[in-house]
Amino acid sequence: MITKVPVIEQCTVSNSFNGEVMVEDMAAYLNRNKNLVFPHRHNFYHFVLFTKGAGSHSIDFETFEIEPWQIYFMTPGQIHTWQFAGDIEGYVVNFDPDFFKTMLLKPDYLTGFSFFSGMVRDEVFVVQADKQKLLVDILERVQEKLSDRDFVAVSLLYVFHLLEQQHGRSKVVDGNAYNHTLLRNYLGLIEANYKDLHLPKDYAALLYITPNHLNALCKELLGQASGELIRNRVILEAKRLLVLNDYSISQIAYMLNFNDNSYFTKFFKKIEGVTPEEFRKKHYRYGK
Structure with a gap:
């Protein structure tokens, strides 16, 4: 029997009363969601930063080997599964599609980032060494101030722009x-x-x-x-x-x-x- 791929909602995996956004250590997230190894879809945006660990994960039928400082992004509706080997450390960020809506004039603003295009080839990459500590510092600070919605939103947008400097613009032919x-x-x-x-x-x-x-x-x-x-x-x-x-x-x-x-x-x-x-x-x- 083939069971249909379920849609995972933000409230079922979140550790926070703030249903719009969640930022959590990977180990704690996996401990609460240890059975979330089957293929599934999300109705929210999702990204993971691995700082330690091994194994694999797949997005829309493409499989990637995990390595330290790899980051992956997912848009709502993509099909996803993972198989981890050993201890996994890092950070998980989930947020609702409308989380930035009140502060951004363009409803499609997020799709302007290369890693939110919905194209798997752009969604998985390794964070450059000079950005790693800054990225961790920001995510830890956001965890501490998760109740401050505006601070979280501005911080995450800063993270996106920081990563786009590395991943998006550098991959495009300059000058055109x-x-x-x-x-x-x-x-x-x-x-x-x-x-x-x-x-x-x-x-x-x-x-x-x-x-x-x-x-x-x-x-x-x-x-x-x-x-x-x-x-x-x-x-x-x-x-x-x-x-x-x-x-x-x-x-x-x-x-x-x-x-x-x-x-x-x-x-x-x-x-x-x-x-x-x-x-x-x-x-x-x-x-x-």
């Missing part, structure tokens, strides 16, 4: 802010429209550029064709839906706007090498 903005806009449009728009030319029209320009931009900055980014997002959503056993293959094909089940199956197998049904049987057999 226009192309970077175009790429961010393209990724945002894919996230909003991937179920309905499957062709790069449709997105190029929304961005007021040519399909060739869009494709060259994606290859230059990401090493992928523009159409590949769309297909990858469709496939990711298909995988997420497949591990929710509520939906049949035909229903998933319909939800993703494929003309029929057969075409969806061929599309999925061409990219993943297995049929949707085979993928479903292979993943997350944790319920009996």
Whole structure:
């Protein structure tokens, strides 16, 4: 029997009466949530800093080996699991999607950070040595003043900007802010429209550029064709839906706007090498 992937709510894992945000030592968090090793999703933002330990964790079906000073970020809805080896030390931060809403004018402000883009390749990295002590000092100070909402919000935003200096801007080709903005806009449009728009030319029209320009931009900055980014997002959503056993293959094909089940199956197998049904049987057999 395959059990559907559950959604974990902030209140079920938090150690605080402040339901909006939680900052806690990793050891204490794991001790309270020792059974949280099965695949699950969150309805809140989540990030973890490992300062000690080993093992692995996966985000949206991509697996990463844990190492000291690795940090990972997750947006609501992503599927996640972990397997730890030995003692784990570090920090866990959870916060609701609306936590920064009252102090930020742009509702999509967080998606401007590379590690909150929803792309797994940007969500896991190792904190540079010169930032490690400062990051720990900030998180410990936030733990002490968790009841001061404004202090916590400002401190976390400072952490995000500090990490973006290392991780985000350094990965973008310097001197071409226009192309970077175009790429961010393209990724945002894919996230909003991937179920309905499957062709790069449709997105190029929304961005007021040519399909060739869009494709060259994606290859230059990401090493992928523009159409590949769309297909990858469709496939990711298909995988997420497949591990929710509520939906049949035909229903998933319909939800993703494929003309029929057969075409969806061929599309999925061409990219993943297995049929949707085979993928479903292979993943997350944790319920009996």
